[in-house]
Amino acid sequence: MKMSGARILVESLKKLGVDQIFGYPGGVVLPIYDELFKAPELRHYLVRHEQGGVHAADGFARATGRVGVALVTSGPGATNAVTGIATAYMDSIPLVVFTGQVPTALIGNDAFQEADIIGITRPCVKHSYLVRDVRELAQTIAEAFYIASTGKPGPVLVDLPKDVVTEETEFVWPEAVSLRSYNPNVVAHVKQIERLADALEKAKRPVIYVGGGMIAANGSAELKKLAELTKAPVTETLMGLGSLPTDHPLNLGMLGMHGTYRANMAMSHADLVIALGARFDDRVTGKLDEFAVHATIAHVDIDPTAISKNVKCHIPVVGDLKDALVKLNADLKKRKVDWKGNRADWTAQIAEWHAANALAYAKKKNVIKPQFVLETINEITKGDAIYCTEVGQNQMWAAQFLKLNGPRTFLTSGGLGTMGYGFPAAIGAQAAFPAKRVFDIAGDASIQMNIQELGTAMQYRLPVIIVILNNGFLGMVRQWQQLFYGKRYAYSCTEFQPDFVKLAEAYGAFGVRVTKPDEVKGAIEKALASGRPAIVDCVVDREENVYPMVPAGAPITKMLLA
Amino acid sequence: MAAKHRHTISVLVENKFGVLSRIAGLFSGRGFNIESLSVAPTLDATTSRMTIITVGDDKIVEQITKQLNKLIDVIKVIDFTGDDHDHVEREIVLVKINAEPSNRAEILRMVEIFRGKVVDVSPKTYMIEVTGAEGKLNAFVEMIRPLGILEVARSGKVAMSRGKKSLT
Numbered sequence A: 001m002k003m004s005g006a007r008i009l010v011e012s013l014k015k016l017g018v019d020q021i022f023g024y025p026g027g028v029v030l031p032i033y034d035e036l037f038k039a040p041e042l043r044h045y046l047v048r049h050e051q052g053g054v055h056a057a058d059g060f061a062r063a064t065g066r067v068g069v070a071l072v073t074s075g076p077g078a079t080n081a082v083t084g085i086a087t088a089y090m091d092s093i094p095l096v097v098f099t100g101q102v103p104t105a106l107i108g109n110d111a112f113q114e115a116d117i118i119g120i121t122r123p124c125v126k127h128s129y130l131v132r133d134v135r136e137l138a139q140t141i142a143e144a145f146y147i148a149s150t151g152k153p154g155p156v157l158v159d160l161p162k163d164v165v166t167e168e169t170e171f172v173w174p175e176a177v178s179l180r181s182y183n184p185n186v187v188a189h190v191k192q193i194e195r196l197a198d199a200l201e202k203a204k205r206p207v208i209y210v211g212g213g214m215i216a217a218n219g220s221a222e223l224k225k226l227a228e229l230t231k232a233p234v235t236e237t238l239m240g241l242g243s244l245p246t247d248h249p250l251n252l253g254m255l256g257m258h259g260t261y262r263a264n265m266a267m268s269h270a271d272l273v274i275a276l277g278a279r280f281d282d283r284v285t286g287k288l289d290e291f292a293v294h295a296t297i298a299h300v301d302i303d304p305t306a307i308s309k310n311v312k313c314h315i316p317v318v319g320d321l322k323d324a325l326v327k328l329n330a331d332l333k334k335r336k337v338d339w340k341g342n343r344a345d346w347t348a349q350i351a352e353w354h355a356a357n358a359l360a361y362a363k364k365k366n367v368i369k370p371q372f373v374l375e376t377i378n379e380i381t382k383g384d385a386i387y388c389t390e391v392g393q394n395q396m397w398a399a400q401f402l403k404l405n406g407p408r409t410f411l412t413s414g415g416l417g418t419m420g421y422g423f424p425a426a427i428g429a430q431a432a433f434p435a436k437r438v439f440d441i442a443g444d445a446s447i448q449m450n451i452q453e454l455g456t457a458m459q460y461r462l463p464v465i466i467v468i469l470n471n472g473f474l475g476m477v478r479q480w481q482q483l484f485y486g487k488r489y490a491y492s493c494t495e496f497q498p499d500f501v502k503l504a505e506a507y508g509a510f511g512v513r514v515t516k517p518d519e520v521k522g523a524i525e526k527a528l529a530s531g532r533p534a535i536v537d538c539v540v541d542r543e544e545n546v547y548p549m550v551p552a553g554a555p556i557t558k559m560l561l562a
Numbered sequence B: 001m002a003a004k005h006r007h008t009i010s011v012l013v014e015n016k017f018g019v020l021s022r023i024a025g026l027f028s029g030r031g032f033n034i035e036s037l038s039v040a041p042t043l044d045a046t047t048s049r050m051t052i053i054t055v056g057d058d059k060i061v062e063q064i065t066k067q068l069n070k071l072i073d074v075i076k077v078i079d080f081t082g083d084d085h086d087h088v089e090r091e092i093v094l095v096k097i098n099a100e101p102s103n104r105a106e107i108l109r110m111v112e113i114f115r116g117k118v119v120d121v122s123p124k125t126y127m128i129e130v131t132g133a134e135g136k137l138n139a140f141v142e143m144i145r146p147l148g149i150l151e152v153a154r155s156g157k158v159a160m161s162r163g164k165k166s167l168t
């Protein structure tokens, strides 16, 4: 049957099992919106800003593991989406973003609302397409989803000129996609896995260092088996949090700039570091020449470019992480090793580092400590929640203090560090899981970067709870200025703030402010009970710092402690 | 600092629009200059072959070649730099030169020594074509420079492995 490009888009999305998309209309995408109008089974969330739309699709993708979908118009719609796309790219999140484009005949003419979005986003997409002929549309959409979701995932942009969506052709859905230049199904080499198993057998002081690749590969169950079998401790990057439950006895917590004392000490004294879907980011390694100097480095990653990029790798294993772990575990199980005995000294050493309890903070009776708010949330949810974060101190405290039960429950902009990510991402996660409790742990500054999405949350009854750790500062900036710029707080104090309670109320959301520690729990419980989107504005100790902290460029053993 | 070398990289790509800018972007995004670049379809018209010359830190060039491989439209990449890549490199240069009666004989002698060809003649000018490796072309241009060069156009290199090895 002949169909318009717009209809083909909608039918293709249905074929792909897409049932929720986040978008914002405009001139050139009106034919697509007209088709969406006729396809109510494909739920469209009207966001309030395209950046929010892409973050929402991203939150949906991180929470579910499925491809997130966003739709925006040409020109300003497309440029507004760029930060969302770059955020997803840096964290390898599978998205397909459809952008409207002016008709093909006008491209390059500075037509009304024209932007070269392919050119603008080229360095921050996994791939992109400008569809020039409606006959290529179905195939292109199939390829876009295939590329976004396989291999190392990432955002794919599909630019749709107006004439392409209005012209008609026969709808032919490609049931299978294969590309000769793209072979994402990399299976790890058995020989390399054997070398890794040998190294693990010999190691006295191993550390498993887990990144976001573990979440993407859905490898948590295998990771748990590996750690438990070999009694090897696990440390997670910001992106890897939740791979192992926070309270698992082998979990050392996060490593790096704001990592735990024991995690950083363990990395620095290890004789074997097994990096699993991690990329030795500068926030993790600190000073490179002093990073894990005693260790043999093994690295399992789907992305060959991640291997030996920053730190020389001795045992590279390129391949799908979950598959590699299944094979590694099978190999290790066959070996007769006294794992527990071998680890006794190392385990004792780590326990000693743990006793230093570097996350301790001084509680105060009349002032709310931000860490206390997070501990209170743990108490209420028992980990049964999805947490999103903004960026800054709030993000780091959330990473340090929230207790996670498993993967896909901690959604944060790690690579790009995008303020304004958390709230729209929470909307996407809540849309995916209506029955779950979803929190956005926010800073007073970050939350104002996409606060307009309260409208979206209200319209679609998505009862996200925003907990603002309100210090009246661009807190993380202030912390750096305090520590490294002689306390000169240049433009890091938000001297004016809206009344967040009234702001929530103006949208019809629930709003409450707390200033005393003993009010925190009740306020969060009330927010949860309201059944509405809510802002819990926690006025916290203004100059509290995130510790431990490794100054940028210092070795990770040189932690500033509280 | 790691060693800096000149790298000759051949890339087999899908012959699709936008490929060139994606590839160039990988270099420019790292502040790398592409010294020369040549592109043309291969026997299979759906693919093109690019030859890129760049100078840089070996480790970073290795990163770039890995990144090139990661681009969706790239089918294969070879970095010819290094001993295990015995290969042939060729380039073509066109030179337009002042051809006064007084220096014509000298020009023709040079053209012969370098096994070039005169491909265009006008009352005042010759256009000369020479092919070969970079060093030969440089030497030719230097030799005839004193005779009054009006214009030079070089093609950028193409490269190919010796023996049975093949990019396609």
Ligand SMILES: Cc1ncc(C[n+]2csc(CCOP(=O)(O)OP(=O)(O)O)c2C)c(N)n1
Binding pocket: A390, A391, A392, A393, A394, A395, A417, A418, A419, A442, A443, A444, A445, A446, A447, A469, A471, A473, A474, A475, A476, A477
């Ligand atoms: C879009 C964007 N702009 C600027 C920054 C730099 N930055 C990082 S943290 C931060 C302060 C965040 O303040 P707030 O949201 O109040 O969080 P706090 O650190 O106080 O918890 C800034 C400005 C950023 N990460 N993202």
Ligand SMILES: [Mg+2]
Binding pocket: A443, A444, A445, A469, A470, A471, A472, A473, A474, A475
């Ligand atoms: Mg703040």
